[in-house]
Amino acid sequence: MRAVVQRVSRARVRVEGATTGEIGAGLVILLGVAVGDAEDDARFLAEKCLNLRIFENPLGKFDRSVLDVGGECFVVSQFTLLADCAKGRRPSFTDAAPPEQAEPLYLRFVECIRENGLNVGTGVFGARMEVEIHNDGPVTLVLESKRMG
Secondary structure (H helix, E strand, O other): OEEEEEEEEEEEEEEOOEEEEEEOOEEEEEEEOEOOOOHHHHHHHHHHHHHOOOEEOOOOOEEEOHHHHOOEEEEEEOHHHHOEOOOOOOOEOOOEOOHHHHHHHHHHHHHHHHOOOOOEEEOOOOOOOEEEEEEEEEEEEEEEOOOOO
């Protein structure tokens, strides 16, 4: 499982012109589920995202997590994070889990975040989405539940 985590001042997702959700300050988590991922990966990565100390303390140092600052999270499924671009010019997505395996793990990841009392927005799994991200910093990190290829 791979996540691109961005600290944001706000974010919003639209599907077919309709807003499906929005958040204020917090994290946008773009989440890709890989072949072979399991519930343990979802729990591990959610915990990692929740406890990343990427929010500044009063001295300007990264010392606070989204939990510490009472932020919100927005989780968007994004299979393209598992693309292999090593050969040719067209990405291969064979490392991405098929939708019937990916969606339950995506939903479990979202539930793990919600279990910590945070407001969580989501996109629509499998839909073509317009994601509006106001990256704060900018701060962007890539996390993985296990060492990938």
